[in-house]
Amino acid sequence: MLYDNFFKKELDVLKSEGRYRVFADLERHADRPPIATWHSPDGNKPVVVWCSNDYMGMSHHPEVIQAATQAASNYGVGSGGTRNISGTAHLHVELERTIANLHEKEAGLVFTSGYVANEATLCTLAHGLPDCVAFCDEKIHASMIHGIRHSRVPRHIFSHNNLDELRQQLAKYDKKQPKLIAFVSVYSMEGDFAPIEEICDLAEEYNALTYLDEVHAVGIYGKDGAGLANSLSQQHRIDVIQGNFAKAYGVVGGYITGSKPLIDYVRSFASGFIFTTSLPPMVANAAIASIKILQEADDLRHQLWENVNLLKKLLATTQVNYHDTPSHIVPIVVGDAKTCKDFTDALLHDFGIYVQPINYPTVSRGQERLRLTVTPFHTKEMIHDMVNALSSLWGKFFMKMAG
């Protein structure tokens, strides 16, 4: 077999469908968020970033940077091993205490990413519980799908947020049979919320464990930024709250929190936890600093919501097909991969605005979109410029398509 020919042919298919991913070569600037320098083929250009998951700008917070640099100079840049073999640092222990306290759970466990936390935990729980059956919202993250798939347990996928379907699926099984419901509080691509309370009601009725991914909610929603379940007074009803340090907390790494026996079980059996080098202590220290800052950052959250509301208010005066979500995430559905790419290219080249196009398989075909994330650091002028750019391009593109 001519291996490279195979790879090229597969990539050509992606290119012909407009789904080939081109990474923007960016240099973000800690002192000028949300401005970045784009290393474009024609030289360096300043751009305004409109699609970062660094929702609260914590990646460049001076105290978070200081926590990372101080821990790096005290302890070095690497952890030295897996948690089992000399890779447990005191800062990991402190970070786990911090997240357990944040979610008012008995214990926490830190992973190298949110992806690994989901994959490893769901696989371990579903595989380990005898005769377990998994129930998943159709829009859960790829890491959750992979974890459940790898567990090889029977799984039911219910339509997005469809409680009737979930109930029908749960009702097929004996109450005593172990069940696991996996869902997300703030759906990243839709920007909508899960009906957390109602899912907890069903879980109680049918005796199921609940696993909630709060990756897009922690730091922003709830008291002290503890997430959406917290804001709805439901967090005590969730068995596993999963989150990460990479979005609102602006660092990297993932975690789960729950009861002591559950966390100890995952710690003891999850391959994705056991057999990989732990997070560098400097990352753990940055995450601790970031969580603590966001626990007391109502002013920053206020600024975020002011910007989100202004963005939505201005979009409402245009023809742009945006979704008026309840969250800080604003999707704009374009509905075709090639147009989506051309649209974001035009934003970048003509207006100096960077938004990555979102295509299949991240969203289903026909649902290709832009996903806007405004931060507390976008100025009012930037928001007005963005809406003017979107509005002018929307007219051009959709007139062009109609013609």
Ligand SMILES: Cc1ncc(COP(=O)(O)O)c(C=O)c1O
């Ligand atoms: C809902 C959800 N869960 C988990 C993850 C993975 O988190 P991480 O980027 O920390 O691996 C993501 C990442 O985009 C996500 O959107």
